[in-house]
Amino acid sequence: MTQQEPHTQRDASTVDVYPTKDLFISMLVKDITLIPAIEDLVDNSVDGARVFRREGDFTGLTIRIETTPERFRITDNCGGIPIDVARHYAFRFGRDENSPVTHHSIGQFGVGMKRALFKLGSNFAVESTAAVSHFQLTVDVEQWRRRTDWNFRFDEFDETTAHTDDDRTTTITVTGLHDQIKAAFATDSFASSLLRSLEESHRESLANGLAITVNAIPATVAPLTILASDELRPAYFEGVIEEPGEADVNYKIYVGLGEKDSEEAGWYIFCNGRLIVGPEQTNVTGWGEGRGKTIPKYHGEFSRFRGYVFFESDSPRLLPWNTMKTGLEVDSPRYQAVRQKMILMMRPVINFLNRISTEVGRVGESGPLQEKITSADTVRLRDVEPRDTFLAPKMGAPDPVLKPVRITYTRPAEQYEQVKRLLKVKKPREVGEGTFDYYYTMEVE
8 A cells, every 4th residue: 555645636726734853763762762662663563472472481482672872773683564564554654453463462553663762872773583574674764755655665575485483583673863852872770670661661571471571681570469368358340341343441450458568559550461550649540539439549558458340342442541651541431440349449458457457556567467467378360269258367365455545626617507508417526526426437447
């Protein structure tokens, strides 16, 4: 399929809306920073692995990244790019509706690879070997920009020779790096920052055997875990959102406890295996919902909270992520529906953590509830059994009987009359008791 050449009009009523190459070369790259741009290239390799190993075991598959002031290179053995895909779809500016479906693809809009290549430098080369094809393609971006047509051209190609699985590789090399890219690659911290970001973004694929290296340093990842015991059981719910005429959106929600760590506490949200946000501790995921009455704002007492949400779909554009895969599309109706379920499943965990906080304030870190958490096992999420509601350990022996406490305070008469009317009581004592009982029910029990 060829695109219409610029300024070709069939009649005088035609208005030219043909795009310019500078839009893609100069402007589109401004919307993405360097590490997310490189991650887009890694995403393509991971998608290749999902096609190559449909069962999900990526053992033996590797993505190698090299960053130097002279060049950028990414090489993988994740199945290669079939020449027909390269010829008609992979290098298109935007995803063609007829492009082959990748099961639970990470790529969604068809701009990631091109945007990343333009972001990095002025020359790039792609070489790929697939099951029965091989091609090499090089592009001088400035020369391509000056041409009237939009096509890239293979330097060489073969679509008849069969190749073994071990030979199915793809290598992308970028030279003529832009000055700011050279400067970033020359720093001591860039490679380690990129590695940490990849470890977070692709922790599910890494846990399934995929190997990723940056300048020969391997990414490492611990499997996602949660605390569990006979008395302490995390909640786990699976649901599906059906879209008429579209692929379904499946989701899984896990909530429970982890190690006490404020930097790790919160919600983690994945789309097709790619971490989009986390740990998330704001109202985006329900913290502070209902002005703090339904779910309180996050604070240190909730440093054991762990929540995980996994969205999966064969139509990635239906998933609630932005084009750079660095944040949620919070207004997505699919996300909003799941968010309500997240809040419902979250509340019992918050109630239990409030009880823990009360116990710590009363007896310190050695109370019976604390001991039940300490003795719980760390289990992988994939080993958690379905359960709609978080099960918390029972309280230990009853506390000694404490004497009632009188609470006295003063508030403006206008506010008092409003609260008295809402509580449907008549006496100041009843107003005080009613407001205390409301707070105790919402925040303590």
